[in-house]
Amino acid sequence: MNYEAVIGLEVHLHLKTKTKAFCGCSTEFGQGANSQVCPVCLGFPGSLPVLNKLALDFAIKAGLGLNCTIQSHTKFDRKNYFYPDLPKNYQISQYDMPLAINGYLDIDIEGKTKRIGITRAHLEEDAGKLIHKDSESWVDFNRTGIPLLEIVTEPDISSPQEAYEYLSCLKNILEYLEISDCDMEKGSLRCDANISLRPKGAKELGVKTELKNMNSFKGVKDALGFEIERQARALENGEKIIQETRLWNIKSMETVPMRTKEEAQDYRYFPEPDLPLFLISAEKINEINTSIPELPRQKLERFVHDYGLSEYDAKIIVSSKAFALTAEKLIKKWPNKIKKPLVNWLCGPLLSEANSRNLSPEEIIIPGGDDELIDLIIAQEEGKISHLIAKTVFTESIATTTLASEIIKKKNLFQISDTDSLNAMIEEVLKDNIKSVADYRAGKTNAVMALVGQMMKKTGGKANPKLVQELLKRRLENA
Amino acid sequence: MELNKLTAHELIGQLESNKIKPDDILSSLKQRIQSINSKVKGYVRVSDLLSPQLEARSSKLPLKGIPVSIKDNICTEGYNTECCSKILTGFKPPYDATVIKKLKAAGATILPIKTNMDEFAFGSSTENSCFGPTHNPWNLDCVPGGSSGGSAAVVAADEAIVALGSDTGGSIRQPASFCGVVGLKPTYGRVSRYGLIAFASSLDQIGPLTKDVEDNAIMLNVISGYDPLDSTSVNIPVPDYTKTLGKNIKGLKIAIPKEYFISGIDSEVKTCIEEAINQMKQLGAITKEVSLPHTKYAVPVYYIIATAEASSNLARFDAVQYGLRVKAENLIDMYKKTRDQGFGDESKRRIILGTFALSHGYYDAYYSRALKVRTLIKSDFDSVFKEFDCIVAPTAPTTAFKIGEKTNDPLQMYLSDIFTISANLAGIPAISVPCGFTKKELPVGLQIFAKPFGEEIILQVAHTYEQATLWHKKKAKL
């Protein structure tokens, strides 16, 4: 039988505040165990929570960025359960009046746009970290109380690839909003998935499993892929799917049932008496709305429309907010109507330069700035220097903080397009490469490329390769 | 002169004129504690009194080094704070409650030994303490009331100058009434709860227990005010509560709620209250009977809301970070054994009740309904305060009962809070002042309520009445 997958994702996100959600302890990552704790986040008897204003603002901002309705009244509730990483044995969370509801996010899948519904986004506090030893567990409460935004989708996702796209888009938006590091390695973004199968076209939902312990977007994709196959196989064999939590094991690349005995959870939610209601005014929403920058999707559309960029190039450029800003500045300065040569440079040499230095493209300091880069690209376009030389000069210019134009002048790297001197050199090359010449004449026309290569070598890359090829062909055919 | 018998305002006067030093007060208190605490048992962990760090603070600040006694559920940095529960054995908070900071900043000396209480403030008799019961100074066979029974008893027995208690359903006022002292539960949000080990967060307030109304006003001046560490503390100015003392109450409109004079009220108590009301009329107040129709629902509403919140607040006592740990092979056994052995019977009963009320399938029938009836109780008071300045009623239906009399019947015990619980549910301030004695020489308390932040009027009425009757001058014979 053919099955379709029904997938919903639950993302937990650390908000990038300086201090925790309900106390003034620092949220900095990687500090000594239990060094960023106070009576409040340790849940010491008598301590009380006070909400961090920026955490609330960030949560509203995220809600708006995900096209949610921000509720005019919102409150916190206690979610009661015992676990040693939860100092009060209840988590301050939001139950029936979440901050944001009914949003969506558009993703591109197989050339089409698909809308993934967002059920809700709510604010809560993170738990601590447990380190499991043989016969005991160690607890560090530094992470306890860091503001978390939980973003829950509708079961609108139907493939592992869609889940991957959703997560990438979500991360991209959140980075544009500058409210989270979205670093799965540091645990500042975590994702759980719910998945069930049903016969294609069926309306009724199948029994779902909850997948946890994925520590990358690829992990989410792989875990879902595995689970679809596992469930399909089980259904084919007439087995029943058990509603359970399964953990992704990255080593064996499979999901395995959580070992603990699962009881029906009864969280006994009730309104948090220590935190009065929060009213979110239309003015507040407006104020935050105006602080929301152009988001990647809009930016991409604009780049395609206004600058004639290809979707492919535009996607690369908007994948980082800072890169997009740098790129647009250059695009605006570019004097020609056709932007392609510049964009090729942005997504080519500039990006690889950044990658090789482990920097973001906007962090590359170009001696002489944007204008120098533009002049360099124009020089290449006009044939004054070869593409190869342009790239080498660019790298050298950055490494030595010397103007590209100076390097070209000093080393006399201008492209040789003078037919006479090129022809003279061609004669020498032909003499030294009798085999290639013979090959060519025997019909292996590709041999000309070897000869072009020799010419480039001879001129230190300065020869105009197009012209050299033309001259070579003419010479070989004429004699 | 026995300095321990004096009030704070009397002592402040003597300190100001340099007749005495703060250490004199402390040593007279120490002497008194050493001679009678074994009878009254109002303080716990008494050996800590010999703590070498204890020194009276000589101070130019308003409280001039006056010693203050603190209930065992208010955090004092470095001094044990155990809520009289085995589960918090040895717990030394790493911080001071806001009220303690305020007292220190006003020049008070904090006593290192704490006053006895019902475990986690669960009770009305101070019998549910892991240290054993406190005895009523007026009759050692009787309870001092609760849960702040220790604080009330030590003030009544002159083992303290002033004390702090906490009041979730009457835990300051009912023991004040049983011990013949003045006890005030401020408006919810008037005094910071930061550092008060929570019983029911939406009901708890810290307040003073004192020998007279003036001391109560002095203490309230110090402990009141907005606290950025407590989201439920209210940012409105604190008046000087001693200013209105002595102002007459002519023309003041006092409501007498008829529901407080029926079911189960002791006839001697009733007589005392009626006489007090007559006295107020003579002082120029206008009194009129009113109805607070939802009064009888206060106890059931309270026992749902308070236990539900408590079940969650007490979940943190899990042997991970502090307090008792019963050794076990695995985590869940450690939790269950520690909480079995660490909590007393009443605590278990309330945690179970509260957990049940919040559990799946019962929330709407119990918790949600209780919150709605709470709204009705609050609006009863709102409508009375549209017309009246305050409400006067008995603090408790009876005087102090015998130790052991109600321990086997939790419901009967709960009903002894019947007149005090409504003020917590409505969030309004209320005081208990002595208003006479029964034939058996047990004190009776008069309760005065006002609208939110109406502490000035409460203190003014209480003070005028107190000065006209002088019940507070009578001392227990010990």
Place this chain on the structure above:
Amino acid sequence: MEITKDTVKHVGHLARIELQDKELDTLSIQLKSILDFIDQLKELNTKDVLPTSHILPLNNVLREDECRDSLTTEKALQNAPQKKDNFFVVPKIIE
């Protein structure tokens, strides 16, 4: 309403309190009588009444995102029943 020993046992598990058989007996009887007493709330029509979860008309109580001093690790751990290398230590987690 009927409160069985099993109900009390289940609630005890939710609250992580081990209850002895005798306690289960007493508690189920006591809870029944308390809940019967509480059931008088059902006399009231509360259909159109709004619940009061906070008695104060307060809202939007917030703090700025500013650091306050944390406890020293030593102070944070001073009450710990078991600790090692600045961590709190608990027995093996099996459920």
